[in-house]
Amino acid sequence: MTSIALNPELAGISRLLIQAAMLVYTAAFLTFAFHLSKLASVEKKVRSSASKLERVGIILLAIAAVIHGAGVILRGISASRVPWANMYEFSITGSFVVVTIFLLALTIKDIRLIATFVAGFNLLILGTADTVFWVNVKSLMPALQSYWLVIHVLVAVLATAFFNIGAALAIAYIFKTAKWVEKSKLKMVATFRRILALFPAPEKMERLAYRFNIIGFILWSFTLIAGAIWAERAWHRYWGWDTKEVWTFIIWTIYAGYLHANATRGWTGKRSAWLALVGFVAILFNFTIVNLFFKGLHVYSGLK
Amino acid sequence: MVISSSPSKSDFDSNEEIKSPQLSLAGWSRWIWRQLTSMKTALLLLLLLAVAAVPGSVFPQRSADPNGVTAYFDNNPGLAPILDAVQLFDVYTSAWFSAIYILLFISLIGCVLPRTAVHFKALRSAPVETPRLLSRMPAHLKVTASAKLRATILDSAAKLLKKQGYRVQIQSGADGKPASVSAERGYLRETGNLVFHLSLIGVLVAVGVGGGLSYSGQRVLVEGESFVNNLAGFDSFSPGTFFSEDKLVPFSVSLDKFEVDFDLQNQSNLGTPLDFRAFVTSRVVGETDARTAVIRVNEPLELPGSKLYLTGNGYAPQLTIRDTEGNITYQGATPFLPQSAKYTSLGVIKVPDAKKQFGLIAFFYPTVAELETGALTSLYPAPYDPLLTMNVYVGDLGIDGGAPKNVYALDTSKMKQVAGGKSGVKGLKLEVGQTVKLPGDLGTVTFDGLKRFASLDVSYNPGGLWVLVFSLLALAGVTTSLLVPRRRVWVKLNESGFELAALARGDDPTLDRVVASLASELKPSTSKTESKA
Numbered sequence: 001m002t003s004i005a006l007n008p009e010l011a012g013i014s015r016l017l018i019q020a021a022m023l024v025y026t027a028a029f030l031t032f033a034f035h036l037s038k039l040a041s042v043e044k045k046v047r048s049s050a051s052k053l054e055r056v057g058i059i060l061l062a063i064a065a066v067i068h069g070a071g072v073i074l075r076g077i078s079a080s081r082v083p084w085a086n087m088y089e090f091s092i093t094g095s096f097v098v099v100t101i102f103l104l105a106l107t108i109k110d111i112r113l114i115a116t117f118v119a120g121f122n123l124l125i126l127g128t129a130d131t132v133f134w135v136n137v138k139s140l141m142p143a144l145q146s147y148w149l150v151i152h153v154l155v156a157v158l159a160t161a162f163f164n165i166g167a168a169l170a171i172a173y174i175f176k177t178a179k180w181v182e183k184s185k186l187k188m189v190a191t192f193r194r195i196l197a198l199f200p201a202p203e204k205m206e207r208l209a210y211r212f213n214i215i216g217f218i219l220w221s222f223t224l225i226a227g228a229i230w231a232e233r234a235w236h237r238y239w240g241w242d243t244k245e246v247w248t249f250i251i252w253t254i255y256a257g258y259l260h261a262n263a264t265r266g267w268t269g270k271r272s273a274w275l276a277l278v279g280f281v282a283i284l285f286n287f288t289i290v291n292l293f294f295k296g297l298h299v300y301s302g303l304k
Numbered sequence: 305m306v307i308s309s310s311p312s313k314s315d316f317d318s319n320e321e322i323k324s325p326q327l328s329l330a331g332w333s334r335w336i337w338r339q340l341t342s343m344k345t346a347l348l349l350l351l352l353l354a355v356a357a358v359p360g361s362v363f364p365q366r367s368a369d370p371n372g373v374t375a376y377f378d379n380n381p382g383l384a385p386i387l388d389a390v391q392l393f394d395v396y397t398s399a400w401f402s403a404i405y406i407l408l409f410i411s412l413i414g415c416v417l418p419r420t421a422v423h424f425k426a427l428r429s430a431p432v433e434t435p436r437l438l439s440r441m442p443a444h445l446k447v448t449a450s451a452k453l454r455a456t457i458l459d460s461a462a463k464l465l466k467k468q469g470y471r472v473q474i475q476s477g478a479d480g481k482p483a484s485v486s487a488e489r490g491y492l493r494e495t496g497n498l499v500f501h502l503s504l505i506g507v508l509v510a511v512g513v514g515g516g517l518s519y520s521g522q523r524v525l526v527e528g529e530s531f532v533n534n535l536a537g538f539d540s541f542s543p544g545t546f547f548s549e550d551k552l553v554p555f556s557v558s559l560d561k562f563e564v565d566f567d568l569q570n571q572s573n574l575g576t577p578l579d580f581r582a583f584v585t586s587r588v589v590g591e592t593d594a595r596t597a598v599i600r601v602n603e604p605l606e607l608p609g610s611k612l613y614l615t616g617n618g619y620a621p622q623l624t625i626r627d628t629e630g631n632i633t634y635q636g637a638t639p640f641l642p643q644s645a646k647y648t649s650l651g652v653i654k655v656p657d658a659k660k661q662f663g664l665i666a667f668f669y670p671t672v673a674e675l676e677t678g679a680l681t682s683l684y685p686a687p688y689d690p691l692l693t694m695n696v697y698v699g700d701l702g703i704d705g706g707a708p709k710n711v712y713a714l715d716t717s718k719m720k721q722v723a724g725g726k727s728g729v730k731g732l733k734l735e736v737g738q739t740v741k742l743p744g745d746l747g748t749v750t751f752d753g754l755k756r757f758a759s760l761d762v763s764y765n766p767g768g769l770w771v772l773v774f775s776l777l778a779l780a781g782v783t784t785s786l787l788v789p790r791r792r793v794w795v796k797l798n799e800s801g802f803e804l805a806a807l808a809r810g811d812d813p814t815l816d817r818v819v820a821s822l823a824s825e826l827k828p829s830t831s832k833t834e835s836k837a
Contacts, residue, residue: 145579214787222779238771239511264347267344295369296361
C-alpha cells in the first residue's frame with residue numbers, strides 16, 4: 001500500500017511567502033518605473049539622481065527573489081516532490097527561474113534596463129497563479145510518477161525563462177526601431193522615446209536577444225526529446241500529436257524559423273524580433289489556453 | 305540559350321518558351337530548384353508548417369482521439385463532412401501537411417548537400433591568405449616590438465594558436481620570407497550545423513520506416529482472464545503499413561490481480577490515485593516456464609517482440625441473469641467504463657440468449673451517496689459502499705446481423721425502455737450479493753461480486769530507438785553549431801613590430817578580447833594604450 005504525506009499547513013506558509021514576494025516585486029517594479037521616468041527627464045539634475053534608485057530597485061528585486069525562492073522550496077517540501085506538477089507550481093517555479101537567470105545575467109551583461117519588464121512580468125505571473133491557478137497540494141497521478149518529471153519539466157521551465165528574456169529584448173527592439181515612436185509629436189511618446197534612448201543600440205539588443213533565444217532553443221529541443229522518451233514509457237508511443245505535443249512542435253518550428261531569419265537577408269532585425277515575440281506568445285498560449293481549454297493527455301492544471 | 309535567372313510568370317507563358325521547351329524547362333526547373341533551396345524558402349516553409357500544425361490541436365484527430373471525432377460528427381452533422389473533406393481530422397497525415405514538410409525536406413537536402421561538399425573541401429584546405437589591410441578587420445591591434453622579438457614572433461604565435469585549437473599556416477611575403485600567420489578555428493560550427501540537418505532527415509526516415517513496421521493492439525482484461533498475442537486476441541488493433549500477422553510472437557498474458565491505492569490520509573488529496581499495479585503472468589507459447597511481473601503506468605513489461613503497457617483500469621461487476629425458469633441467460637464480469645475521478649462507471653449488458661432479447665444500461669457507484677436533487681454520485685473511488693443501478697430495455701439488440709457492435713454502447717433505437725427513466729417503472733438498484741426481479745417476465749439479476757479490469761496495450765515500434773539516436777545527434781549538432789565560435793586570426797609583421805587581427809562568422813562579442821589576450825601572451829608588456837591603432 002503506497003501512502004504519501006502532504007503538508008497543507010506548509011503549503012499555506014509557502015503561499016504567504018509567494019504573496020509577500022508579490023508585494024516586494026510590486027515595490028521593485030514601481031522603483032524601476034520611477035527610475036525610468038526620472039532617466040527620461042529633460043533636466044540633467046533629475047537624471048543624475050536616478051542611478052541610486054536603480055540600485056534600490058535591484059536590491060528589492062533580489063529580496064523578492066529570495067522570498068519567492070523560499071516559497072517555491074516550501075511548496076516542494078509540502079508536497080514531498082518537485083514543485084512543478086501543476087499550473088500553479090509551474091508558474092511560481094518558472095517565474096523564480098526567470099528572475100534568477102536575470103539576476104545572474106546582470107553580473108555578465110548589462111541588461112538592467114529590462115528590469116522593469118522582469119519585475120512586472122513576475123508580478124503578473126504570480127498574481128495569476130495565486131488567484132486563478134492556485135490548488136492545494138496534491139500527490140502525483142501515476143502517469144507523472146517518473147524521474148522524467150524532474151528532467152523534462154525543469155528543462156522546459158529553463159527554456160521558457162530564456163525565451164522570456166529574449167522576448168523582452170525583442171519588445172524593446174521593436175519599440176526602439178518603430179517609425180511611429182521615432183516620428184510622433186505626442187508628449188507621452190516623446191517621454192517614451194527618451195526612455196528608449198537609454199536602451200542599448202538596436203543591433204546590440206538584437207544580438208543579446210539572439211543569445212538568449214539560442215540557449216532557449218537548445219533547451220526547448222531537449223524538452224521535446226525528453227518528453228518523447230517519457231511518452232514512450234507512459235503512453236506507449238513516443239509521439240502521438242497530443243495537443244501539448246503539437247504546440248511544443250509549433251513553438252520549436254517558430255524558433256527554428258527565427259534562427260533561419262537571423263541568417264537570411266531581409267529578415268534580420270525587425271522581422272526576426274517579431275518572430276521571437278510570436279514564439280513567446282505561442283509559449284504563453286501553450287501554457288494557458290492549451291492547458292485549460294484544449295483536450296489532451298497533458299491535463300495537469302489541477303483545476304476543475 | 306536564354307536562361308533567365310528570375311523569370312517572371314509572363315516569361316513562362318511567352319511564345320518563346322513554347323518554341324524551345326527543353327531549354328526553358330531546364331532554366332525554369334533550375335530556377336525553381338534555386339528558389340526551393342534558398343534560406344528564405346526554408347524559413348517560409350518552417351513558418352507555414354507551424355501554422356499548418358495548429359488545426360490539429362483545435363479539431364479532434366482520428367489518430368489521437370477517435371471518439372472525439374465521432375462525437376464531433378454527432379454534434380456538427382453539417383460541418384463535419386466538410387472539415388473531413390479537407391482532412392482536418394487527419395491533419396498530420398493530410399496531403400497539405402505532408403506537402404509542406406516534404407518540400408521543407410527537399411529544400412533542406414538541396415541546401416545541405418552542396419554545403420557538405422564545400423565544408424568537406426574547407427576542412428582539408430589551408431587557412432586563407434592573410435589580408436593585406438588587417439586594420440579593416442573588426443578586431444585589430446598594433447604592437448611595437450624589438451627586432452629580437454620580431455624574429456621569433458611568428459613561430460611563437462603559430463605555436464600558441466595551434467595549442468588553442470586553430471588550424472595554422474605561416475605565410476610568406478612578397479620577398480619569400482615568412483611574413484604572417486593565418487589561423488582559423490571553429491570548423492565544428494559548420495560540422496554541427498550539417499550534422500543537425502542531416503540528422504533531421506534520419507529522424508524523418510526512422511519515423512516513417514518505424515511507423516510502417518509498428519503495430520499496437522489493445523485488450524481489456526478482467527482479473528482472472530487472459531489473452532493470446534494474435535489478431536483475434538485484441539479488442540482493437542492498429543497495424544503499420546508493412547505489418548503482417550506472423551510478426552506477432554505468440555505469447556499469452558493473464559491478469560492475476562489488479563491493485564489500486566487511493567489516498568485516504570490527506571484531506572486535500574482524498575481519493576487521488578497513488579498507484580496502479582497490474583499483476584500479470586506471461587507465457588511464451590511453446591515454452592514451459594511462466595513469468596510473473598507487475599506493470600505500472602510508467603513501467604511497461606518487456607515481452608519478446610513488444611512491450612506491454614497499462615493504459616487504463618476500472619471496475620467489472622459480476623452479474624448473473626436467470627430467466628423465470630431459473631436458466632442462466634447471462635453470467636460474467638463486465639468491464640464498466642469510469643466516467644469520473646471517483647469512478648462512477650457506466651456499463652452495458654446485452655442478453656441476446658433470453659427468450660425476448662433485452663439489454664441493461666447500468667451505473668456503478670463504488671461509494672454511493674445521494675445528492676440533494678436525488679441523483680446518485682460516488683464519493684470515493686474505492687468500493688466502500690458499492691451500488692449498481694440499471695435501466696432495462698427490451699427489443700432488437702441489433703447484433704444478430706453479424707456486424708461488429710460496440711460492446712460499451714447499447715443502440716436503443718429499436719428497443720423499448722421498461723425500467724428506469726420515463727418508463728414508469730423504477731430503475732433497479734443492487735448491492736453486492738443482492739438479487740432483484742427484472743420487469744415483466746425477464747427473470748432476475750444477481751450482483752455476485754466485484755472485480756477490476758485493466759486496459760492493456762501491446763506496442764511495437766522498431767523506429768523509436770533510431771528516432772532517439774538521430775534526435776540526440778541533431779541536438780548535439782545544433783548545440784555545437786550555435787555555441788562554437790568560428791573565427792580567423794592573423795598575426796603579421798610590420799616595420800615597428802607586429803599587428804594582430806580577428807574576424808568572426810556571425811556575432812562574436814569576445815573578438816576584441818581574443819586579440820588582446822593573444823597580444824599580451826606574445827609580448828607580456830603589451831599595454832592597453834597600444835590597442836586599436
